[in-house]
Amino acid sequence: MKPPVKNQRLMQGNRACVEGAMAAGCRFFAGYPITPSTEMAEILAAELPKLSGKFIQMEDEIASLAAVIGSSVAGVKSMTATSGPGFSLMQEHIGYAYMAEVPCVIVDVQRGGPSTGLPTKVAQADTMQVRWGTHGDYYAIAVAPSSVLECYEFTLRAFNLSEKYRTPVIVLMDEVVGHMRERVILPDPDQMTIIDRMKPTVPPEWYQHFEINPHFVSPMASFGEGYRYNITGLTHDPFGFPTEKPEEIKQKMDKLKNKITHNLDDIIQVRAEFMEDANIAIFAYGIVARAAREAVRMARERRIKVGLIQPLTIWPFPDQYMEHIQEQLDLIIVAELNQGQLIGEVMRVNRGKTRVSSLTRYDSELITPDQVFEKIREEK
Amino acid sequence: MPIFSEMTHKYLRAKKKFPNVWCSGCGIGTVMGAIIRAIDHLHLSRDEVVMISGIGCSSRMPVYVDFNTLHTTHGRPLAFATGVKLAKPNLKVIIVTGDGDALAIGGNHFIHACRRNIDLTTILINNSTYGMTGGQVAPTTPFMKIGTTAPYGNRERGFDISKLAMAAGAPFVARGTVYHVVQLQKLVEQAILKKGFSLVEVISQCHTLYGRLNKEGGPVEMMKWQRDHAIPISAAGKVPAEKLKDKFFTGVLWDIDFPEYCEEYDKVIALAQSLAEGEGVRVKGKERE
Ligand SMILES: Cc1ncc(C[n+]2csc(CCOP(=O)(O)OP(=O)(O)O)c2C)c(N)n1
Numbered sequence A: 001m002k003p004p005v006k007n008q009r010l011m012q013g014n015r016a017c018v019e020g021a022m023a024a025g026c027r028f029f030a031g032y033p034i035t036p037s038t039e040m041a042e043i044l045a046a047e048l049p050k051l052s053g054k055f056i057q058m059e060d061e062i063a064s065l066a067a068v069i070g071s072s073v074a075g076v077k078s079m080t081a082t083s084g085p086g087f088s089l090m091q092e093h094i095g096y097a098y099m100a101e102v103p104c105v106i107v108d109v110q111r112g113g114p115s116t117g118l119p120t121k122v123a124q125a126d127t128m129q130v131r132w133g134t135h136g137d138y139y140a141i142a143v144a145p146s147s148v149l150e151c152y153e154f155t156l157r158a159f160n161l162s163e164k165y166r167t168p169v170i171v172l173m174d175e176v177v178g179h180m181r182e183r184v185i186l187p188d189p190d191q192m193t194i195i196d197r198m199k200p201t202v203p204p205e206w207y208q209h210f211e212i213n214p215h216f217v218s219p220m221a222s223f224g225e226g227y228r229y230n231i232t233g234l235t236h237d238p239f240g241f242p243t244e245k246p247e248e249i250k251q252k253m254d255k256l257k258n259k260i261t262h263n264l265d266d267i268i269q270v271r272a273e274f275m276e277d278a279n280i281a282i283f284a285y286g287i288v289a290r291a292a293r294e295a296v297r298m299a300r301e302r303r304i305k306v307g308l309i310q311p312l313t314i315w316p317f318p319d320q321y322m323e324h325i326q327e328q329l330d331l332i333i334v335a336e337l338n339q340g341q342l343i344g345e346v347m348r349v350n351r352g353k354t355r356v357s358s359l360t361r362y363d364s365e366l367i368t369p370d371q372v373f374e375k376i377r378e379e380k
Numbered sequence B: 001m002p003i004f005s006e007m008t009h010k011y012l013r014a015k016k017k018f019p020n021v022w023c024s025g026c027g028i029g030t031v032m033g034a035i036i037r038a039i040d041h042l043h044l045s046r047d048e049v050v051m052i053s054g055i056g057c058s059s060r061m062p063v064y065v066d067f068n069t070l071h072t073t074h075g076r077p078l079a080f081a082t083g084v085k086l087a088k089p090n091l092k093v094i095i096v097t098g099d100g101d102a103l104a105i106g107g108n109h110f111i112h113a114c115r116r117n118i119d120l121t122t123i124l125i126n127n128s129t130y131g132m133t134g135g136q137v138a139p140t141t142p143f144m145k146i147g148t149t150a151p152y153g154n155r156e157r158g159f160d161i162s163k164l165a166m167a168a169g170a171p172f173v174a175r176g177t178v179y180h181v182v183q184l185q186k187l188v189e190q191a192i193l194k195k196g197f198s199l200v201e202v203i204s205q206c207h208t209l210y211g212r213l214n215k216e217g218g219p220v221e222m223m224k225w226q227r228d229h230a231i232p233i234s235a236a237g238k239v240p241a242e243k244l245k246d247k248f249f250t251g252v253l254w255d256i257d258f259p260e261y262c263e264e265y266d267k268v269i270a271l272a273q274s275l276a277e278g279e280g281v282r283v284k285g286k287e288r289e
C-alpha cells in the first residue's frame, strides 16, 4: 500500500474548475443552470460569498455573460459556465467581450448536440463553435483540460490569459471531464502565478481605454477609478468612441488580431508524448487524449512507433507545431467525439503532405483505447 | 441638435463626440438634458456615475456624456448593469434604454430586473417605434398605428410599461414626457435617490419616422400632443372617466419599499462567512436538463 499523500482529495472536474477560478482571483459568477455544468453554479453560490465574492443566477445565458462582462468592467475577475445550448446563446456577448476587450472566462462543458441533444452525455461537438461561434472576425483562446487536476490548472490559466490579453477565454471541457472524480493534490495557490490586468499609469486626461501600443494590449482602468471612458461594441477609436473611419477600423481589427497572433508562443501549449521517433501520431484533446494515451502504450508494446499530440490550448490551433512535426509523420489519426471537426484544421495545416485519418464517435459513448488501437493497426 | 446650457455642457464630451446622431427635434436630447440636470442637482460626482445603454437612438446617449459609460448590445443593458452594480455597489448606475430595447429583445431582462430589485435607475425612452432601424413597429406601438413593418396598421396592442413594471415587482415607477421637462428632471432625481430598482418611462417624440408615418406632425405638434394627453397622477380620481380616454398619467405612479438586492447579498456574505464550510445543496437522483 502506498503511504497516504498529504492534501490529497477526491474531487470532481467541475469542482476543480471552480477551485482553480477562485485561486485565480475570480470573485463573481453569473450563470444559468444547465447540465453538465450546473455543479459549478451550485458550488460557487455557496463558496463565493465566503470569499466576499458574489454569485447570481440570471434569467438566461445571454444575461449571464452580460453580467459577467459588467462585473469585469467594474474591476472584478468574473466567469460563467454553461453547456452547448447556453453556449450558443452566449455568442453575441463573446463577440462583445472580444470587441470591447473585457477579460472574462467562459466554461463550456460539452454535451451531445445539436439542440437540446443529450444533456447528460459526452461530446466534443462544440469544438468549432468555440472558434467561429460569434459573428465577425474573431481570434479565440480556448484551453482544454483532460483531467480533474487540469480542470483546476487550466481554469486558473484561462484567467491569467484573459487578464493578460484583455480578451474572453474559453475553458472547453466535456461531460466526462466535468463529472468524473479523481484523486488530486491541488497545487499550493502561493506557488501559482496569478496575472492581473495591467492598470494605467497615466493621468485620466491622457488615458485611452483602447490605446494602440506595440504590445497590442492596452492598460485597463475600471469603472469608478476616476478614468471616465466609453466602452462600446461598435467599432471604435482608441478612446472607445464609435468610428467609421477606414484607417481606425483597420487599426482596431489589427490590434484584436495581433494581440493573439503575436503571442502564440505564450498562449499555445501542446503536450507531445512518444513523438521523438514516431511516424504515426494520434491527435486528440480532452478526454479522448486519455484513451489515445493508453492506445499509444498498447501500440508501443507491439513496437509500433506511435505518439500522442494533445493540444492543451485548442485555439489558437497549434499550426507551427504541426507544420514542424508532420515532416516526420506518415499518418495522423484525429480522434474526436463529433462527426469530424478538428480534422479539418489538421488537414488545413497539413496541405496533403501526410495521410490524415479520422476516428470519430458521436453516439454518446467515449472513444475507447481499444478503438484507437484498432484504428492504428488498420491504418498503419 | 438641442441647445445646451453652460452647466449641461460641462457634463458633455463636447469636443470629442459632437455633433450627435439624433435628428433635430428628437426628444432624446431633451431627456439627456434632464438626466444631466438631475445629476448636477444631486451633486453626484461624475466618477461615481455609470451610464449603461443598449442599442438604438435612445441608447446612443452614453457616448455623449462624461461619465463611466457602457454602450452594450441590443436589449441587454440591464443585464450588464446587474454585473456592474454587484461588483461596485457604491456606483450610481443609470440605464438609458429604448422601448424596443427594453421590452422586445430585452423584455426578459426587464421583468427580471424589476423583480430582482437591484438599485438601478432605468430611464426608458418610449417613442412608440424603432427609431434606429427606421420606424418599424415596437412592442409599444398602439393598436392600428403605422410602422414600416405594419403598413396596414399594427394589429397588436402595445405594452402598458408602467403596469408591466409594477406587476413584475419594480418598487418605483414613474412616467414623464419630453414636454414636461421640469417634472422629468424631478422624476429622474427621485428615481436615482430611490434605494431599489426604479423606472422612469419618458414619452418622447420620433417625428422623423413615427410622426411622419402616422401623420402626427413635427416635433412641436407631437410635444403638444404630450401636453394635451398627460394627466398628473395627483389629479387621478378628480378627472371624470370620459376625460381620461386616450390620456395617460404622469408623475410617480408607484413607490413602495422592498429589500434591495445588494444589501441582501451583504447579508448572504455575512451568513456564509459565519457558517461552517459546507457544499451547496444538491438534488440527487433526478433527471436534470
Ligand atoms: C440582436 C440585434 N437585433 C437587431 C438589431 C437592430 N436594431 C438596432 S436598434 C433597434 C431598435 C431600437 O429601437 P428602440 O429600442 O425603441 O430605440 P430607438 O431607436 O427608438 O430609440 C434594432 C432592432 C441589433 N442591433 N441587434
Ligand code: SF4
Residues within 6 Å of the ligand: B021, B022, B023, B025, B026, B027, B028, B057, B058, B127, B131, B132, B205, B206, B207, B208, B209
Ligand atoms: S429617428 Fe426618431 S428616435 Fe431616432 S433620432 Fe431621429 S427622431 Fe429621434
